[in-house]
Amino acid sequence: MAARRHEPGGSTASLWRARRRRCYEILERDAAHDRTAHRVEIGLIVLVVLNVVVAVLETVPSLYLRDYRAFLGFERLSLLVFALEYALRLWVAPENPRYRGLSPLRARLRYARTAVAIVDLIAWLPFVLSAAFGVNLVTLAIFRLLRFIKLVRYSPGMQSLLEVLHRESQALMACFWLLSAAVLVAASAMYVAEGHVQPEHLGSIPAAMWWAMATVTTVGYGDVYPVTVAGRIIASLTMVTGIVMIALPVGIIATSFVDVIKRRDFVITWGMVARVPLFADLDASGIGEIHKMLSAHTAQPGEVIARRGEVARSMYFIASGEVELEFADSVHVLGEGQFFGEMALLHQTHRAATARARMRSMLLILEAESLAEVIRRHPEIGKRIRAMAKDGEGPHPVRRSADIANDELAEPPAPEGA
Numbered sequence: 001m002a003a004r005r006h007e008p009g010g011s012t013a014s015l016w017r018a019r020r021r022r023c024y025e026i027l028e029r030d031a032a033h034d035r036t037a038h039r040v041e042i043g044l045i046v047l048v049v050l051n052v053v054v055a056v057l058e059t060v061p062s063l064y065l066r067d068y069r070a071f072l073g074f075e076r077l078s079l080l081v082f083a084l085e086y087a088l089r090l091w092v093a094p095e096n097p098r099y100r101g102l103s104p105l106r107a108r109l110r111y112a113r114t115a116v117a118i119v120d121l122i123a124w125l126p127f128v129l130s131a132a133f134g135v136n137l138v139t140l141a142i143f144r145l146l147r148f149i150k151l152v153r154y155s156p157g158m159q160s161l162l163e164v165l166h167r168e169s170q171a172l173m174a175c176f177w178l179l180s181a182a183v184l185v186a187a188s189a190m191y192v193a194e195g196h197v198q199p200e201h202l203g204s205i206p207a208a209m210w211w212a213m214a215t216v217t218t219v220g221y222g223d224v225y226p227v228t229v230a231g232r233i234i235a236s237l238t239m240v241t242g243i244v245m246i247a248l249p250v251g252i253i254a255t256s257f258v259d260v261i262k263r264r265d266f267v268i269t270w271g272m273v274a275r276v277p278l279f280a281d282l283d284a285s286g287i288g289e290i291h292k293m294l295s296a297h298t299a300q301p302g303e304v305i306a307r308r309g310e311v312a313r314s315m316y317f318i319a320s321g322e323v324e325l326e327f328a329d330s331v332h333v334l335g336e337g338q339f340f341g342e343m344a345l346l347h348q349t350h351r352a353a354t355a356r357a358r359m360r361s362m363l364l365i366l367e368a369e370s371l372a373e374v375i376r377r378h379p380e381i382g383k384r385i386r387a388m389a390k391d392g393e394g395p396h397p398v399r400r401s402a403d404i405a406n407d408e409l410a411e412p413p414a415p416e417g418a
Contacts, residue, residue: 023088024095041154044085048150051078055144075127082124082147089120116153123147160264164256175249179216182245186238187212193230216242269294269364271337273317293370299323299357306341306355314367315341321361325353333358 029037058064058071090108093099099107111117126143152158165172187208194202201224202208211224215238226232273287273294294317299305305316305323316323317339325332325340332353334340340355 020092021095024092027085027089027092028096044081045151045154047078047081048147050074051144052148055147079124079127082120083128086117086120086124089117119146119149119152123150156264160260161257164253164260167260168252168256171252172249175245175252178248179245182238182241183209183212183216186216186234186241189234190226190231193234194226194228197228197231198224212238215239216245218242218246266291269317269319289374290366290371293374294364294366297363297365299361299363301357301359303357304354305357305363306351306353308351308354310351312341312349312351313369314365315339316355317364317366319362319364321363322358323361323363324356324358326356327353 025034026037026040029041054071054074064071090112093111094102094104094107096107096111099110102110112121122143123146152162184205187205190202190211191205191208195204195208202211214221214224215235218239226235269291270287273290296319299321306312308326308328318334318336320336322336323334323340325334341351
């Protein structure tokens with residue numbers, strides 16, 4: 001009887017945990033190919049962009065006075081959405097793998113201290129406080145513009161840039177100190193050279209630092225300029241030094257950014273290759289060889305990637321987007337991270353389906369000829385692949401189906417008279 005009395009409570013708790021998990025998947029896009037999560041993400045991105053646009057337009061007095069009610073209504077709607085989003089993200093924090101093992105309260109407190117949570121809080125809390133104290137919303141325009149930072153959550157590129165800044169923080173700090181030293185030296189030299197000639201602009205080192213900063217950064221406003229030979233020599237050296245000082249951090253950030261992007265793409269591609277049953281037992285060097293042979297292709301919506309009946313000589317990895325496989329009696333849809341046509345690497349069979357891009361899709365293509373070249377240069381890879389390709393042999397026998405229907409690749413037709 002005691003067990004029965006606990007059943008309703010346990011069932012309710014399980015239901016709430018399931019709802020919390022589903023909410024986490026939607027907000028964090030934890031489940032692949034989740035259309036609801038995709039729609040929610042797009043909606044939040046559009047709302048953030050509109051908020052920035054409205055915040056800019058509100059600074060135009062004529063527009064603000066004419067459309068005050070519309071601006072106020074949009075702001076209230078935005079506050080409601082952002083506050084609800086923050087509350088939901090706080091509620092689902094225990095589902096985050098990073099907080100696994102913590103109590104729900106500690107997980108939420110840990111999440112609340114993260115940078116993204118603080119940005120989410122700033123997106124709505126100051127405006128609620130301003131409404132309580134009767135502050136004009138226009139005076140909080142700077143906080144509204146900070147909502148633009150919320151887009152970092154949805155942009156892998158911006159996340160990569162932040163990773164670069166953190167990764168190269170010491171080098172960038174060194175560049176900052178070098179730039180500061182250059183400004184200080186240039187200001188001191190100009191103070192000595194022309195402080196007595198232009199006392200109103202260069203009569204002290206702090207005053208001369210404005211000229212030095214404008215010159216080192218190669219801006220050159222023209223409000224202060226040297227009039228003596230010594231001053232012009234100092235200015236020339238300062239300009240050349242400034243070009244070098246500015247180029248240093250730009251080069252560091254650009255090089256590191258490219259490295260981060262390549263590393264991220266490599267990890268994603270590596271994971272997709274390793275998932276193919278045909279390559280499951282290959283070691284790191286074997287997968288690395290295959291990774292080098294992949295070529296990229298962007299398929300536009302509706303583009304035919306492969307036609308039914310043609311000889312298959314390549315396999316495809318879907319890096320992004322969706323591909324539709326049209327069989328004679330059915331249609332299958334593959335998404336990001338999936339693949340098709342792997343048996344074509346060993347058997348030049350005829351395709352049983354037409355592959356068509358449902359949306360703009362990035363594909364990685366592995367040609368049979370490329371694999372043959374690697375097998376020629378690395379015979380051990382060929383031995384592994386041939387052993388795995390034998391049905392029923394090896395720890396991971398190759399299935400002709402992989403991620404798609406069993407008849408994705410049909411056997412080639414028998415020759416006439418056979």
